[in-house]
Amino acid sequence: MSDFLNYLNSNLTPGQAGAYLWVVIYILIIFAAVSVAVIAMNWLERKILAHMQVRLGPMRVGPHGLLQPFADALKLLLKEDIIPANADKLVFWMAPLVVVITAFTTYIVIPFGPTHAVTDMNIGILFMLGVASLGTLGIIMAGWASNSHYPLLGSLRSSAQMVSYEVAMGMAVVSAVLMTSLSGVGVYGIGPGGGDAIGTLSMIEIVRAQMNQHVWFIFKFFPLGLAAFGIFAIAMVAETNRAPFDLPEAESELTAGFHTEYSGFRWSLFFLAEYAAMIAVSSIAVTLWLGGWMRPFPHWLGGGAWDTAFSLFPALTFFFLAGLTLRTTVRMPKTSYFKIQKTGLGVFGLLLGGIGLVLLVPPVRDRIQDIYWFAIKVAGFMYLYIWYRGTFPRYRFDQLMSLGWKFMIPTGVAVLIATALVGVL
Amino acid sequence: MPLQELTPVATPYFFYGLSAVAVLSAIGVIMRRNPVHSAISLIFTLLSLAGLYLMLYAPFVAGVQIILYVGGIVVLFLFVIMLINIERMQREYQFNKQWLVGLLAAAVLGVLFVAVYVKGQAIFPQHAVRFPEQLNTQQVGKMLYVDYLLPFEIASLLLLVAIVGAVVMAKKRI
Numbered sequence: 001m002s003d004f005l006n007y008l009n010s011n012l013t014p015g016q017a018g019a020y021l022w023v024v025i026y027i028l029i030i031f032a033a034v035s036v037a038v039i040a041m042n043w044l045e046r047k048i049l050a051h052m053q054v055r056l057g058p059m060r061v062g063p064h065g066l067l068q069p070f071a072d073a074l075k076l077l078l079k080e081d082i083i084p085a086n087a088d089k090l091v092f093w094m095a096p097l098v099v100v101i102t103a104f105t106t107y108i109v110i111p112f113g114p115t116h117a118v119t120d121m122n123i124g125i126l127f128m129l130g131v132a133s134l135g136t137l138g139i140i141m142a143g144w145a146s147n148s149h150y151p152l153l154g155s156l157r158s159s160a161q162m163v164s165y166e167v168a169m170g171m172a173v174v175s176a177v178l179m180t181s182l183s184g185v186g187v188y189g190i191g192p193g194g195g196d197a198i199g200t201l202s203m204i205e206i207v208r209a210q211m212n213q214h215v216w217f218i219f220k221f222f223p224l225g226l227a228a229f230g231i232f233a234i235a236m237v238a239e240t241n242r243a244p245f246d247l248p249e250a251e252s253e254l255t256a257g258f259h260t261e262y263s264g265f266r267w268s269l270f271f272l273a274e275y276a277a278m279i280a281v282s283s284i285a286v287t288l289w290l291g292g293w294m295r296p297f298p299h300w301l302g303g304g305a306w307d308t309a310f311s312l313f314p315a316l317t318f319f320f321l322a323g324l325t326l327r328t329t330v331r332m333p334k335t336s337y338f339k340i341q342k343t344g345l346g347v348f349g350l351l352l353g354g355i356g357l358v359l360l361v362p363p364v365r366d367r368i369q370d371i372y373w374f375a376i377k378v379a380g381f382m383y384l385y386i387w388y389r390g391t392f393p394r395y396r397f398d399q400l401m402s403l404g405w406k407f408m409i410p411t412g413v414a415v416l417i418a419t420a421l422v423g424v425l
Numbered sequence: 426m427p428l429q430e431l432t433p434v435a436t437p438y439f440f441y442g443l444s445a446v447a448v449l450s451a452i453g454v455i456m457r458r459n460p461v462h463s464a465i466s467l468i469f470t471l472l473s474l475a476g477l478y479l480m481l482y483a484p485f486v487a488g489v490q491i492i493l494y495v496g497g498i499v500v501l502f503l504f505v506i507m508l509i510n511i512e513r514m515q516r517e518y519q520f521n522k523q524w525l526v527g528l529l530a531a532a533v534l535g536v537l538f539v540a541v542y543v544k545g546q547a548i549f550p551q552h553a554v555r556f557p558e559q560l561n562t563q564q565v566g567k568m569l570y571v572d573y574l575l576p577f578e579i580a581s582l583l584l585l586v587a588i589v590g591a592v593v594m595a596k597k598r599i
Contacts, residue, residue, distance in 0.1 A: 090462075091461065122560070123561075123562060126485070126489070131491065133492060136500050140504070159500055
């Protein structure tokens with residue numbers, strides 16, 4: 001028991017400290033948090049898309065459709081599980097599992113804070129890219145096992161797309177990894193080095209390198225870091241099969257692409273995996289280029305007063321959300337039909353406010369703020385995903401391929417070489 | 426952070442478990458009539474080999490194994506296999522009767538394995554050199570780009586020639 005509590009005083013991740021009980025706890029927390037995030041994303045995506053198209057979106061189930069994701073989940077669980085007659089049963093059964101397991105395995109190395117990761121590996125980023133590339137296998141298996149034309153075409157497209165964009169993604173990642181070894185302070189790395197000059201693939205060490213060099217890698221060697229980040233930001237949309245690169249599930253041509261034949265719970269696994277993978281690749285982008293768990297301006301606005309000010313942000317965010325919810329509660333129609341909705345929304349608002357109050361307690365505040373800054377950066381990417389979907393028309397397949405091979409990969413190689421040159425000079 | 430040697434837990438169980446998966450799925454690769462099932466078995470073999478590399482203190486090799494072999498090569502295998510008409514292939518008569526050669530090769534390999542098992546103590550050092558887990562990738566990089574730079578570059582040139590050759594052969598009009 002004392003070992004169990006002693007871990008809280010160490011500054012290692014539970015995997016490195018060998019605290020196996022804490023590893024299990026961390027995994028459960030991450031699994032629960034990602035599931036909640038997927039539910040929230042489901043609601044937000046429909047709401048935001050609707051508002052972008054001047055619609056209301058879901059409004060009926062719960063106040064402002066807040067309970068819609070739960071209703072959908074219930075529907076999916078109760079739906080009949082259909083396996084097509086000539087499908088390859090075993091592969092059909094395995095495919096959703098492969099997709100979900102690979103999507104969630106990547107979370108092992110994501111650093112939500114200096115100690116808030118399940119473990120820190122020497123090959124962190126390599127592990128993430130490798131496991132993420134296994135997700136392609138699940139999609140191919142799903143498409144082939146369905147024994148139907150639309151899924152097969154969808155999965156062929158998807159595998160071609162993912163294999164070609166992985167190359168560009170790798171180039172961008174390598175140039176960020178290269179930056180970890182080029183020590184020195186500031187945008188151009190001039191001045192005494194902060195840390196050791198040995199490069200690293202470990203996710204935590206990559207963020208530490210940004211801390212030591214006093215610069216987020218998106219601004220390092222301007223505009224090279226920005227270019228690498230841009231390549232990654234485009235490639236990650238293609239990797240997760242999202243609009244405008246959602247050809248594997250282009251509704252107008254392929255009905256629903258690789259998961260056409262899936263229904264009920266199996267389909268919801270694909271849905272869960274897609275959103276989990278989106279959060280995972282966004283976390284890679286945040287870790288590599290946006291300073292991971294670091295708050296904005298940790299050095300420029302350093303010092304005790306600023307630290308305290310910035311550590312109030314999590315609580316303030318929750319107070320803002322609570323205020324928004326309570327304002328909506330007050331503004332709801334006065335008729336008695338809305339009584340239950342009104343009470344529910346009011347309780348939800350008070351709950352958010354209560355969480356905000358808990359976050360004000362100093363020990364909680366200190367432990368939570370790394371996670372908060374990481375989550376808020378990832379949330380920015382999630383909003384971008386929805387924004388893309390509401391804004392860009394879908395690419396044609398040949399346009400997608402020529403963008404990937406003729407623009408992204410050459411630019412990626414050029415950025416990599418330029419980064420190496422600037423670093424050596 | 427202090428450099429620490431990673432101490433694995435329950436080593437024999439993991440070794441035998443991973444080896445069993447590797448061997449069984451390797452048998453699956455050659456026994457299944459359906460090529461897609463063979464390819465999926467191959468994935469399991471490669472993944473358990475990656476696990477064995479991890480146990481040998483080579484996380485970088487394990488990561489590369491997963492990215493290149495499982496994420497790249499097997500995906501391309503499946504990509505090609507999916508376009509073949511499997512139903513016709515399964516009904517087709519297999520006429521490559523080379524079991525005699527196969528048996529001979531297997532026997533020679535078996536003898537080799539037994540010989541290594543018997544004499545292995547003398548041939549191989551008892552314990553491999555261990556690097557701290559945190560520096561494995563850095564050590565590989567140093568070996569490739571400092572100690573063995575010329576062989577590495579020659580190998581990459583060979584690969585480049587192969588790629589150009591493949592493009593030339595695949596494309597009718599360049």
